[in-house]
Amino acid sequence: INTNVRFSLPAVCVVWQTAMIILFGVFIRYDEESDPHWLEHKKLNNISSDIENDFYFRYPSFQDVHVMIFVGFGFLMTFLKRYSFGGVGFNFLIAAFGLQWALLMQGWFHSLDYTDGKIKIGIENLINADFCVAGCLIAYGALLGKVSPVQLMVLTLFGITLFAVEEYIILNLIHARDAGGSMVIHTFGAYYGLSISWMLYRPNLDQSSRLQGSVYHSDVFATIGTLFLWMFWPSFNSAITDHGDGQHRAVINTYLALASTVLTTVAMSSLFQKHGKLDMVHVQNSTLAGGVAVGTAAEFMLMPYGSLIVGFCCGVISTLGYIYISKDELWILIKSH
């Protein structure tokens, strides 16, 4: 079996990467803002300065999202909680393949230019590919160590495809876009994928962390991961919203919802904990719930107090949910012995 793995992983990597090169060669081109046609585009649309290139609206948020996905989700929350550093290469592998495939799949469904049959990519496509990869890292990261790297690659291929199809159904078949800007739906798609992945990997995670050691290091890294996610969530929610007041409002709403969530999470956690101490697992998970909940509606006119209310409810529900489910699981665990 070992010799099989030894050749199958290199073969899959090289063949699939070659396939990516061919598919990119056939389908993917720069869009008019990342191409010398930008000069013509500027003239045609009466744009006076290079600063109005979409790049300058979204690049700072893009880098924050990048940090969230690799440092926050992928590395600290998912990865280091369960594995040694030696496997970080496989984490990287899923991400690197996933983002190329996501650019293609999301491109075919959403950015295909029917005049020449090419997908035109820009900074917004990179952000959407990052969102897509986040779901995979969480979902398939949970399987790391249980399935082979080649199986992980196959799962990533299917996962990204599913994600893009689901997005297409919501957007173009159900016409959910009528409810708001299309960007809102993209965000919905991202959160939908994230939530499913999150739920799927939780039970498994809890059992493994009960059984395995290295609890202190887990906590250090999970806490730093939480911190980066909490700090950069406003960028996550504003990365693909509308220019101008849309991005501005999305940041304010997310910032307030996150703050409000912390207070109710602490309240619920210390109410159900002995000696009034905090359970760090609640803090790690529930403080982010406000950001998730406000995500799909971050650019709406929620009003500052509306965002606080969303955060308030999320903190309560998320922490209670976590306490209830964990106890239930514990009960199952006890019964099964």
Next chain:
Amino acid sequence: INTNVRFSLPAVCVVWQTAMIILFGVFIRYDEESDPHWLEHKKLNNISSDIENDFYFRYPSFQDVHVMIFVGFGFLMTFLKRYSFGGVGFNFLIAAFGLQWALLMQGWFHSLDYTDGKIKIGIENLINADFCVAGCLIAYGALLGKVSPVQLMVLTLFGITLFAVEEYIILNLIHARDAGGSMVIHTFGAYYGLSISWMLYRPNLDQSSRLQGSVYHSDVFATIGTLFLWMFWPSFNSAITDHGDGQHRAVINTYLALASTVLTTVAMSSLFQKHGKLDMVHVQNSTLAGGVAVGTAAEFMLMPYGSLIVGFCCGVISTLGYIYISKDELWILIKSH
């Protein structure tokens, strides 16, 4: 007492958060740049593009300040130097409550729109709230473990109020704004609060670190904290300065002052240390002094050599001050036995 704590913390969190929701509902609205009125505002002021929204001038700096406060001050410098990870929830709690209260207090004093009695918030208010919280995290973080979480919340309430009142006195009663742009004064307020907090918690910190163990981990985290503060200080000083050359100049001045400080800190530290080795405590504290000192005047025409001179002096004074005060403290400690 335990049962008392068990219910008093949740009660304070839930009641105060509810009060925040009501106060935000009555007082806080989006300003004209984070609101659909942005479209009218653009027309009225002949603004040609969404990129001129204040959001795009300040958001990258805002995220750097966020990292400085949570990763730099709050988490690594203050928190991890003394506590286990289990208490990070309380740190979060102070920050999350503090920033909501700061938005209200600073809003009443500085951003109140007298035509409709509402506070209009935008990205600049979020940055100012972050500055305010930085002071509290440092000042009250020092008390963590000695006072109860409920007492911490009460202290935060008073601390933020004091900060906003003091800012109001400097700005509107002493009319200190004549000396420079009003933003300079805001920065002054922030530094004033920071310095007081810093001084207050130092002696206490040194004693506790002498008594407690885990010295290696303290140093690792304090050094990473210093690194992030040193790297992002130009963002701290340019976050609320004037658009255009103001922000540009603030970054250059801070960058140069920080570089200059490092050389004189190393000089002083190795002069007074045995074997010419460096005392990491000096590096951790004094290398940042240049950034602090240039802070209140970062957008002035200091000239590049002027910034170097400021940094030069700060490194010398700060390191000497630290050596002198530490020895004095040691002397008191010896005498008291």
Next chain:
Amino acid sequence: INTNVRFSLPAVCVVWQTAMIILFGVFIRYDEESDPHWLEHKKLNNISSDIENDFYFRYPSFQDVHVMIFVGFGFLMTFLKRYSFGGVGFNFLIAAFGLQWALLMQGWFHSLDYTDGKIKIGIENLINADFCVAGCLIAYGALLGKVSPVQLMVLTLFGITLFAVEEYIILNLIHARDAGGSMVIHTFGAYYGLSISWMLYRPNLDQSSRLQGSVYHSDVFATIGTLFLWMFWPSFNSAITDHGDGQHRAVINTYLALASTVLTTVAMSSLFQKHGKLDMVHVQNSTLAGGVAVGTAAEFMLMPYGSLIVGFCCGVISTLGYIYISKDELWILIKSH
């Protein structure tokens, strides 16, 4: 000797910093975008908004480059792999002196205003100084612990000078600028310096890491360092490219090349490793090769598939090179006993 060191380091620091202040006083001024002349400059060039100041085009990339250099190269890759935290002050020292000297040297060669004999600096000069310091940190960081701090300072002085002279020869004597934009050449200079430094310090590093302990911590920090470098490399390559589509395209090309490199690195590494496991040293070094290779041509019209091809080849060559050279070294090591 100790007393000698005790006074020579402070003397060098204070005297050289004083020299910097004098040289900055004579030569360095703000450029027209970081100076109140920005207002006139705006009128003369028909610039309608402060947002068109070069600061807003480059500041987010500048901060990412700063993080790469201090957290990525300087601290995690170079420094922590070999030393305790106690020596981080010397690392800081090289950087702080180096960037001042780089501003002067690069200024004399490239930004000298012949009308008044002054060097006019702005955000782009700070980025170039950071690039210059990166080379020194890697090259001279390798000598840390073997030479005295004063010798390190002298080496930094010569290193930066050499770097600036070499840049001048490529740019102005060979007239290499005809091949592309002058910014491309700057990037070439940066990479040239980086590659030399990288090669020089490698063999030494490998031997020391074989001999010394603390392997786990080395790996933790080197992996986090790799992660930050991988995430922020698009900023490194786009920091000084042309405004508009140039910066946009540089980010897309780098992002794709980095993704492609990961797959071929994993393929090569698992092909030559027993049991199909990954060698983290390959992942740490070769995943970045795509970013380095695409660097000098990042803003060219490589096309998305072209970037993937560059990344593909880099992953293969870099990993094979590393495997071959390491084995060779091992052979020398065995023979010499």
